[in-house]
Amino acid sequence: MVHINVLDPSASPLDYYGYELRRYREASGLTQKQLGAIIAYTGSLIGQIETARKLPTADFSERADAALGTGGLLSRLLPLVLRSPLPAWFQQVAELESRAVEICMFHTNLVHGLLQTDKYARAVLGTLDQSNLDDRVAVRLARQRIFDKGQPPVLWAIIGEAALRQEIGGDEVMRGQLARLLSFQNNPNVNIQVLPFGVGAHAGLQGSFDLFRFTGDPAIVYTEGYGVGHPTANPDTVRDCSLRYDHLQAAALSIPDSAKLIRHAMEERYGEQPGSEPRSLA
Template structure:
């Protein structure tokens, strides 16, 4: 007998949507595969939507409602889900990174985790506690493998100029970290721009954020807090965040000029400063 996962409709509006989909599907006497065929998705995808493991696109919802004769119930439940915070499972950034086709990030204060060297990651993750630090660093570096896949996501990063000067881990760590960024100059799927101080007031003043786009589910806008993260699939909020990002890219230096600035800061600020940092150039290398 199949192992059918029990649902908790009260866990979140997205879980409620999934539970409603299962209820209506079962009332209609339909299998996952039968519903999937009607809406041009796989049965596995329908099952993952029911258990809130996947987020449907807006265009899927009316088709799902029609397929299970929901009479608008799923459409109404989807409106509620869009307006809510996504559940905790979806705040696991690594999961979004692993399945996204496009990752757009703005970081005002530090290099994004997908581009960090082991030494830089150790300095960042060890600020509050060194407990399980080696494991946490290994996990962060392992996430970077998505950029080395045969078909990697398009990764676009806009960093505030202060990221280059915020000395995390000491001069040697910073040298290694900026050198790592320079290695991506010829990697088409990775684009790096620096937002210069001269840009003045800009649309990212409220803080860093990420946007994840997918082939088969809704785009997610995400922002980290100190203890947890905030994520939304609300189209209005996603569009607003996407506009902010487009304006940040327009205000930033070009990728080529950004690489020149990174190289200049690395040489002028960190290259001739001796210290006792361990060699931070170890770890995975990008593949052009």
């Protein structure tokens, strides 16, 4: 017998959507596979939506409404689902990274975890808290395995110049971290741009954010507070952050010029000898 998760429809709008989808499907006497055949989606996808493990789309909602005779209920619920805080499992950023086909990230003072070296990650995570440090570093670095997939995501990373000059872990750690960034120069799936100090006021002054895009699912914006993740599929927020990211890319240095600035920071601040090749840490 297949185990069926028991949903609490009051837990979140997404849980309520899944609960109503299952209720209407079962009232129609259809299995997930049968409903999938009717609306041209897989039974597995329907199961994921029913258990609040996947976001529905407008097309899915319209087809399910028509097939189940809901009177448009699911389509009416969809805006509420997308504009509400997403449930707990969406707050695991590694889940978003592993599913995304494109990741656009903007960070001002820190190199993002997907681009960190072991030593840099250790210095960051060990600030004020040395407990279980080996395990925490291993978990962070494990997220970088998404680049080893057969079809890795395309990553666009805009890094504030401050991240190049904020010394974390000492000269050796920073040399290694900047060399890590330079090691992606010939990788078309990883594109790194630096937002220089000279830009002045820019579209990212409100703070860092990540934008995740998926195949067939709504895009998600992810921001962080102190120890708390804030993912949202709110179309207005996604639209705003997408526009901000376009402006940040226009203001940032080109990919080749960014590499030159990274190299300059290595030579000027951390003692990298001119002309020497960066170590590949990929």
